[in-house]
Amino acid sequence: MKTVTTSAPGRVNLIGEHTDYNGGYVLPMTIPQRTVVELKATGGGRATLRSGNLPEHKAVFSYELGREARAGAWADYVQGVTKLLAGEGYILGGFEALVNSTVPIGSGLSSSAALEVAMMRALREAFALDLDDLAIAKLGQRVENEFVGARVGIMDQMVSSLGGDGAALFIDTLDFSFKRVTLPADTDLVVINSGVRHSNSGGGYNTRRSECEQACGLLGVKLLREVPSTGLARVEALPEPLRRRARHVVTENQRVLDAVRAISEGDMKELGRLFVESHKSMRDDYEVSVPEIDLLVELALGESGVYGARLTGGGFGGSIVILARRGTGAAAAERITRAYAAKVPYKPVILVSGEQGADK
Ligand code: ADP
Ligand code: MG
Numbered sequence: 001m002k003t004v005t006t007s008a009p010g011r012v013n014l015i016g017e018h019t020d021y022n023g024g025y026v027l028p029m030t031i032p033q034r035t036v037v038e039l040k041a042t043g044g045g046r047a048t049l050r051s052g053n054l055p056e057h058k059a060v061f062s063y064e065l066g067r068e069a070r071a072g073a074w075a076d077y078v079q080g081v082t083k084l085l086a087g088e089g090y091i092l093g094g095f096e097a098l099v100n101s102t103v104p105i106g107s108g109l110s111s112s113a114a115l116e117v118a119m120m121r122a123l124r125e126a127f128a129l130d131l132d133d134l135a136i137a138k139l140g141q142r143v144e145n146e147f148v149g150a151r152v153g154i155m156d157q158m159v160s161s162l163g164g165d166g167a168a169l170f171i172d173t174l175d176f177s178f179k180r181v182t183l184p185a186d187t188d189l190v191v192i193n194s195g196v197r198h199s200n201s202g203g204g205y206n207t208r209r210s211e212c213e214q215a216c217g218l219l220g221v222k223l224l225r226e227v228p229s230t231g232l233a234r235v236e237a238l239p240e241p242l243r244r245r246a247r248h249v250v251t252e253n254q255r256v257l258d259a260v261r262a263i264s265e266g267d268m269k270e271l272g273r274l275f276v277e278s279h280k281s282m283r284d285d286y287e288v289s290v291p292e293i294d295l296l297v298e299l300a301l302g303e304s305g306v307y308g309a310r311l312t313g314g315g316f317g318g319s320i321v322i323l324a325r326r327g328t329g330a331a332a333a334e335r336i337t338r339a340y341a342a343k344v345p346y347k348p349v350i351l352v353s354g355e356q357g358a359d360k
Pocket of ligand 1: 101115
C-alpha cells in the first residue's frame, strides 16, 4: 500500500507564556524545524511506530488499535491520537509509522505538538478522515491532557497546525480566534536551545496549572483571563505563592496585547522591553526559569544590537528567544553561545538566527 508523508513544525513563542490554559492571549510562530511522519496503512488492527530520534531500545512500539494503554513512553502521544480519534467516531485501520524530527525534543519548542499534528495529518490522509486543522489542534491538546497527562493549553497545537508563512499567530485562547501578525522586516529573531531539557508531563507544569485554579477559586473567577491588569489589587491580596502566580498571568496577558500593538507600530524597543519584563515575571513570579536560561538571557541583553530576550515555552529548561536589530542576530548568537558554553556543562544550539527568524 501507498506510503503517505506529512509534517508539522515546531514553534517559538514570542510572548504570552502560561496564559493559554488560563484562557488568555499568546503570540507564537512556527520555526523551520519540523516533524515528519511516513505512514503506511497495513490492513488489520495493529499500529507499529518507530522514532528515528531515539536509541533503538526505545524507538519501536507496537499496539492493537482499541487497546491503547498509557505506557509512560513517547508512543503515548500517538496512542492518545488513535484512541481519541476512535472516540470521536473516526475509523482507522492498522498502520506502520516512522517519525523523524528536527525539532529538538523537550526544548520548549513543542516537539510534542509537532508530533501530534504531523501524525494526525498522516492519519487524515491515509484514512480519508474529515478533520480540519483546528479540530486537529484541539484533539492534540486533548491527547496531552487526557492521555499523556500534561495539562497544556492550546497554543502549541494551534500554531503548529494553523501557523506558518513567516507570520506569528496572535491567538485568543478563550474562543480560538487568531490573527496573523508579521514582525517588521528590520528585525532578527534568534532562538537558542540551552541544552537543559524539560518535560511537560513532569511535575512543575501541572503544579503551576493547579496553582492557577486555586487562585481562580479565591478570586471567584473561572479563568484568570477574567482579571484585567486594572484588577491587580485583588491579586495582591492572595496568599503566596498564588499571589505571584496570578500576577504573572494577569500581567503577561497585558504584555501580549501591548506586544501586538508595539509590532503594529514598528516599535521594536518597546517589544524588547516587553520581552525583558516577561522574562522577569516568569523567573520571579511564576518561577519556571532555571539559572542556565537566566544566564543566556543575561548574555543576550549584554549585546548592543539586542532589543530583548526571554525564556520561551513552558520553562524548567528549554530555549530562549531574542529580538535583535537586523543584521546583528547571527553574530550575537555566536558570542552568546560561546560565552554560555564556557560557563556551564550544557551544549547550546542556535536553532534560528536571521531576519524575522522563523519559517519562510
Ligand atoms: P516539547 O514539546 O517542548 O519538546 P514535551 O515534554 O511537551 O516537550 O514533549 C516532549 C516529548 O514528546 C518527548 O519526551 C517524547 O515523548 C515526545 N516526542 C516528541 N517528538 C518526538 C520524536 N520525534 N520521537 C519520539 N518522541 C517524540
Ligand atoms: Mg510540548
